[in-house]
Amino acid sequence: MKKLVVASTGKSAGKTCLIVGIASALGGTCGYIKPIGDRLLYRKKRLWDHDAALFAALWKLDNKPEDITIGFEHAKLRYMYDRSGTKEKIGEMVAAAGNRDYLFIEAGGSLSFGASVHLDPISLAKYAEAELLLIVGGDEDSVLDEIHFYKNYIDDEGARMAGVIINKVQDLEDFQHTFGEELASTGIPILGVIPQQPELRALPVKYLVERLFARVVAGELGLDRVVENLFLGAMSVSSAIGHPLFEKPNKLIITSGDRSDMILAALETASSCIVLTNNLLPPGNILSKASEARIPVLLVPWDTYTTVQKIGQVEPLLTTDDKAKIELLTDLAKAHVKLDVLKK
Template sequence: MKTITIASAREGAGKTSIIVGLATSLGKAYGYMKPFGDRLIYKRKRNWDYDANLMVNILGIDEDPETISLGFNHSKLKYVYDEARMKETVVSMAANIGKGKDLLFVEGGRDLTYGASVHLDSLSIHQYVGGKLIIVYSGDDDQILDDITHLHSNINLKDVDFAGIIINNVHDVDDFENSHSKVITDMGIPILGIIPFREQLTYFSVNFLSEKLFAKVIAGEKGLSNIVKNIFVGAMSTGESLRNPLFNKENKLLITSGDRSDMILAALESDTVGIVLTNNLLPPSNIIARATEKNVPLLLVSTDTFQVSKQIDRMEALLTPDNEERIKFISQLVTKYVRVEDIIG
């Protein structure tokens, strides 16, 4: 069994998506573990890591998501494990999960240092399980170069099977390669791939949004798989909104107070995939019936329009098991822009 640890310099670099792309690009039997969970979800009266749950569903891994991570809380892990026992436990997890598999993917925490105080930072995990180490970088060009330079100058990788780096979400791949690739490789750091930014990877389903907002779905449940591509905040008058070009964009989500009946009706008659009703206010029954008829979900939340808009703006559009089109697209990107055979072979 081969083992690959995927780490990242910063949160949200795209580790999980790259693992999905690598795993779905080749027909092999994969195992997956994420020793230190950092995206807690509560399902079936148990604590799971979001990424662990995702990988079990996408890759069909025969593991309980609860057993793929050791925990989420620093203080609890400190109480239960010292360094020796932590290493022993992680090694045992890897052996059990990787049994009978061609390849075991081990995902690190949100960044390189996360979990260091409980001996579960990405580099420690890699030293426990062995195999190859890949680090994912993302951000603007300067941020990426700063992070890579810091890796080269301050982190000792001499005793590590460091396969290289993957640079993700680059807006201009050709410019990055021409301007920065030689600087990076001259540091002795192999570049395994440079993946371009694609706007469609920032889209999310209405169902994903509903779960993130803890919203109550009051109509249009059949449209929960609708994909949100644009967002319109209905804070102005309906007349002004209709004259705004943003209101007529495709696959839009409307955020407005539940008592704005005119705004909601106008949205239902245009290209709208979902409506967030704020202030815990319900629209009249005829509007609810119309939304149900058009399969446009109405999501009821208690917070005001401004707060909901801020929450959605900060939200990371995570991959979901039901978004098969996005999973396929990620696989195509990884296959095209990453030297997959150098990693897996």
């Protein structure tokens, strides 16, 4: 069984999405472990990690989601296990994953995350006798800094490196032309450079409803729409109509329920969703128009500023329903990742 500890140099580098794409592209049977949960869900009177639940369902694992993760809080983990106990527990989880072709062990949001409870990526790789696959994302200069720094750190710690995948690159051709030689000189295998994909940032409206605890007051049949752009409808309608963002497709518009003019304008353009603030509802005929157009109208209790902040904090997590995203991730892995190296 090929074992890979998938780590990143910072949050939102794309570890989970890349695991989905790479596993699908590799083929074969796959197992999944995420020792420290960081995306808490409460389901069926149990605490689950979102990613653990995703892979348990996606790959039809024998493991229950709660058994894929050791825990969530550092304080409890520190109380439950010392280093030898942690190593033993990881060994048990690896064995419980079964005899599969690949086992992906997802580490935390940085190479230091989990160190105080003996669950940092380097320790995980040693416990599981696995190779370390490092995901790096960000602007070009920070990517180079991180690769140089972590190469020295990982070498000093004696971990086995599978290689590095550079994710979310804005201009793929320019990046490879500018930094290709310098990356090769680091001595670390660069297993892939993956371009930024705006589609992966899209938020399904029904996912947004769940995350905001919003009330759907119209357009329930449009909850499968996706949001790719955001427009704040605090200006006059004449100003909004001339604004470039207002013309963008798949947009979410935030406005107040007493702005009937803005809501009607939103219904006549390529809007995916309208979020009404301050618990203010528009007249019933406007809600009927939204339902006819299958454009969801969500009601939230906060003011406009707070609503914008809360929507900005919603992370577009992958779900089993995201068939198009999963297919895109598979295609990206096939096109940009050296899968033959990972198979060895």
